Amino acid sequence: MNEISRQGIDKFIDNAKNIIDTFTGSFLRSGKPTSDRSRAAVMFNNFFLHVQGVKTHMNTLRPSYTLGMGLAAFFLFVIACVSGVLLMIYYNPSIENAYNTVKDLTYVVFAGKLARNIHKWAGEAMIIFVFLHMARVFYTGSYKSGREFNWVIGIVLLAVTFVVNLSGYILPWDQLSYWALVITSNIMQSPKELTDSLGITQYFDIGGFQKELFLGGLTPGKESLTRVYLFHIMLLPLVLLIFIAVHFWRIRKDGGLTKPEAFQPQESDAQLFSTPDKKGGIFTTNKTYGLMELAGGRTPAVDKDVENTVLSWPNLLLAEAAVLFVCLAAVVVYSFFIDAPLKELANPLIPENPAKAPWYFLGLQELLSYSAFMGGVGLPTLALLGLALIPYLDREQDNVGIWFSSKMGKSVALQSFFTGIVVLIGLLAAAIRFGWLRNWLPNIPQLIITIVNPGSIWVAFVIGWSLFVIKKTGSTRMGAIALFTMFLMSYIVLTYVGTELRGPNWGFYWSRSQWPSH
Amino acid sequence: MRNRFYLMTLFISGVILCAFTLFTAYREMQPEWKDYQNDYKELLIKDTRDEAAKKKARALEVAIQQVYLSKLKRIDRCTSCHIGVENPLAANAKEPFRQHSGEYLKNHELNKFGCTVCHYGQGRAMNKKEAHGIGHDTHWDYPIIPMKYIQSTCAQCHNLEMLKLKGVDRVVKGEKLFGENGCRGCHKLQGIGGDLGKALDIVGSQPIAYFPMGNVIGERTVYSWFKQHFDDPRALVPESEMKVHVTEAEADLLTTYILSLRSEEMPREYRRFKDTAGTERTMEDGEALYKKYCIACHAKGKDSLYDELFNRTVPAIMNPAFLKVADDGYLKKVVGEGRDGTQMTAWKAAAAGLSEQEINKIVEYLTSERPKVRVEPFAMASAKGDLKNGEGLYRVRCALCHGETGKGALGLNLRNPVVQGADANFLAITVRDGREGTPMPPFGKKGVGLKDQEIVDVVSYVKTLSKKK
């Protein structure tokens, strides 16, 4: 064999021998993360990881700062997606088959019962954690200093989370699903209350239009199930994914999580700081850099690493992994013991009494019982709008990164909480005990009731109180704390009233045992 | 420090996750039905001496057993636990292994019929509680049907003639009782019958939530509800005006019949009928019709009854004194048009659904014992009455039983169109001669002695009652 062909064959054999290393090396291009430089490179070069910074501020890693809520909400979404795909293998979205396929999932599919439970509990826990995350972001003032728009994106995510949960609730097509669908379609129709009292329904029936669009007809049936399925498995998860992606990207662009100005690292964390291996940090002169963006604000100091930051690999990834596994373990354990409910097959002739929406909508349903328009459209829109506008109405920039901002903030929160709870419970108790306007003035025009009802009075009070706090403290932040605290408290109280204290015909009962038996 | 904390958390969560995935795997691999199948194998191996049979028993595969019934739109997995249902060797085994009793599986092959079509229960379930469907938390409307009612399911595919032929007669007996106790007097079946109660066409397949279960004793199932409703309607539905007096055994038969009234239609190939002579309603005689529609409220019809439930008097329609005065036309009118404001149904074809012929037959039956003696006609029938005097007389003589406004209580409601539209002659004779066998006394010569003119006055007043508030 001559020289040339031997060279060729040798090359070929060499390549074949090294194929594993060269193959893995072609996509794991940073090498093993054994040095600070390679740890940085892993974060920077990886498609999924590079949305996070190479370095993370120590404050971000403090468990007591964020309690991992945002991460938990995200991971619960992921868990719901994975379990959802598994359920899709067996579920069939026609009204003849839906119920039976869900039953078979619990009876004959391996771990089908667990998968269904995981899917439901992860989905509902996501609502709780989205709320908790929103509260954390609010109370640490993290909607400020350039993060205003991310807050708005978060509000959008909140609303979509509610809808994606609701659409899933409808899919088993049992009595709970069907009557929740009926209630929802009537909520869609609630603008009709306003257009009727203004006498414009014949020209502009937005309520009827919405309801028909949602149901695919005039009554809930197979068209409705098809549409709700479309929303639940494709449209809404896609919307969520896109907005989550933007939400994460924005975090990065806004400089990561907020941190208090006076942050001091702990002694024990000292060793996590990476010492620059050369003068001038880990960046060397023989690297090339691309232009990422032009940003206003403080630049990272040159010749010095950013203060109090540590490498994301492994510190941030570790924290994230911990949150992920806690979520997984909690959901799996809960799902092992507690089963998702499944009642009788949907029967349009036998209404559930009371016909209740899922728990996260029961606060809204309580408001609906006073006025369809206000409870279904007016107040929720006001609430979401109000939340979304917080970063624009409160632009004070001090004490960002500190829970409740200050001692005054804590006391404003407490006072708002207690005042609010007294007023709200008083309003509800009065309405329950004495009835409302129509009891004394039977011919009162509907428009008055739409405008003057416990829900709208409560919202007016909240707004009034917040303005009062702004005046008294001279601070929009304090006003915002008052508003948000009252909002959070009223969501919890109204949800409690709707779940535990409302029985057949939406009557008031102290406990379920007092419900007249059916 | 912090990373240690996270690592600890990770470790603990990982361990818990591992543990629970393994618990799940174990739970999935050791379900209830596998235990039953293994016990069955043991039983077979133990019970036989034949080596070949022992070998066969050992080779039995432990797997989910199901019958896939596309035409009947169901899947029955009962045989996953009731594994010996087709095995003659298991004829004396304990449940759930025992062979099916009788010869039923010979012409109701398991692979074609499954189990739930006859026995109800939840065929898809894989554990005893949910498969049998007993208990509110199983959310299943048709638990396993008690054996005393099981013949009700035969009627899904077999008509009653055929069942009678085969000696499967509980539904037939139930239907007979239904026809003899005047149930259709208040309940419609196939569009014919009264309106006081609910129509019964598909009542046997209504879900549990359709019935008020609050006062049911024992299991809250549709079966118990029907049986206890026949025993005492007001025990289950306090406002019920249903009249029924049957023995325990009869209540069970009636329940079996009622349960056979279902909405689903079995596919053609499953149905087996004996030839019937067409589907028109064969004309029954007057007495049979009376029993079918009238007897529940009017009983023997000889005496008027004060009905506690209806809060009014039910007229004695076969009372000789009444029949003396009431002519056929009047009777047909009342039967056909009913009496507004009372429980008396309008039975004409457009309302409750009886044909003219049937109404004639009923009237014929009613008047079959009409006394031959003709009643003395009322001379002043066409005279004009003094309303004021009439009112005065009414208040003194009539209001006590017929009410101040004529609505009636112990006595009849005088305001309804039939009385109001009745012949003045008829009313006058009634007032004059009274009604034997009822509390209505004579007010003419034989009674307190009202003069003819006074009777005319009262009758004229009575005829104005419907206009008063």
Next chain:
Amino acid sequence: MSSAIVDDKERLSRRDFIGLASLGAVVLSSLSLLAGIFRMTRANVHYEEATKFKIGKIDNFPAGTVRKLDGRGVFIFASDEGIHAISSVCTHLGCIVSKTETGFQCPCHGSRYNESGKVIAGPAPRSLAWLEISQDVDGSLVVDAAKDVPAGTKYKFYA
């Protein structure tokens, strides 16, 4: 400084232990989750007619019987030597073959088989399957369309 090095080493090894332990827990739990997920994709029940079906008692098949069971995809033959079942599903692309004087013929692409189901012409790659027949506890014969037996297998059953 030696003590610092020693301290460092100790701290390192403790961290390594918990690090290793948690890595192990993570990997193990992830693998078991994945295993569970894959197992879940395999159906435990089929929403189809069972592959085993009853064809009747032995007395229904006197010697000389040649019977095609529509809807079941099988021919039943009975002779003095016993009863056997040959699948009527053509091994080429699944059409149902018909019986001819000398064997079987497939209408779709012209495959031909002899009396025993052996393929003699056409694109069919294999002979027609002979199927297992068993006897159930109540005496009925049961064909299992999913169990192949060697060609020529004939069964003798008694009532």
